[in-house]
Amino acid sequence: MAVKDRDRFSTATRLRLFGEQTAARVYRSQTKRQARRSRLTGRAALLALVLCSLIVALAYPIRQYVSQRADIADLERQQEQARQRVEQLRDLKARWQDDAYAEQQIRQRLHYVMPGETGYIVVDPEAAKQSRTSLTTAARPWYANIWDGVDRADRADRSDRADSSDRADQ
Numbered sequence: 001m002a003v004k005d006r007d008r009f010s011t012a013t014r015l016r017l018f019g020e021q022t023a024a025r026v027y028r029s030q031t032k033r034q035a036r037r038s039r040l041t042g043r044a045a046l047l048a049l050v051l052c053s054l055i056v057a058l059a060y061p062i063r064q065y066v067s068q069r070a071d072i073a074d075l076e077r078q079q080e081q082a083r084q085r086v087e088q089l090r091d092l093k094a095r096w097q098d099d100a101y102a103e104q105q106i107r108q109r110l111h112y113v114m115p116g117e118t119g120y121i122v123v124d125p126e127a128a129k130q131s132r133t134s135l136t137t138a139a140r141p142w143y144a145n146i147w148d149g150v151d152r153a154d155r156a157d158r159s160d161r162a163d164s165s166d167r168a169d170q
Helices: 002-008 011-039 042-097 099-110 125-130 132-139 142-169
Strands: none
């Protein structure tokens, strides 16, 4: 046993083991490099470069195409809405050609009555309270309404100045 222990700790044995371990590491790294090389060949790199070039070259035209298609769809939708509006206006024009419809609208909108009839306007009391200011301003000339607006603005400005001077005094 003493001989085996001596052999195990001898320099030659240690160098041989060290050399074998180093050779194994080198062999493993070479196989890894070869495996990496086999995955990415020159052809694959060229193919990747061509694909990237195509993607970059086609990105802008494709984006333009998509945005133009969206614009076209939007314009078609607007055109369809315009067609529908034209149809509505044609229907309305045809209705106004009918004397009975025109008479009905005149009675309803302008509150006209035929000779011999008595016209009544029913006003909701709640609505009258809310719109009393608008009824009084409608009965007055336009310049009076403008002057009242100037007066109200002047009063508001004076009250603002009075409030600011009160704050300054405190």
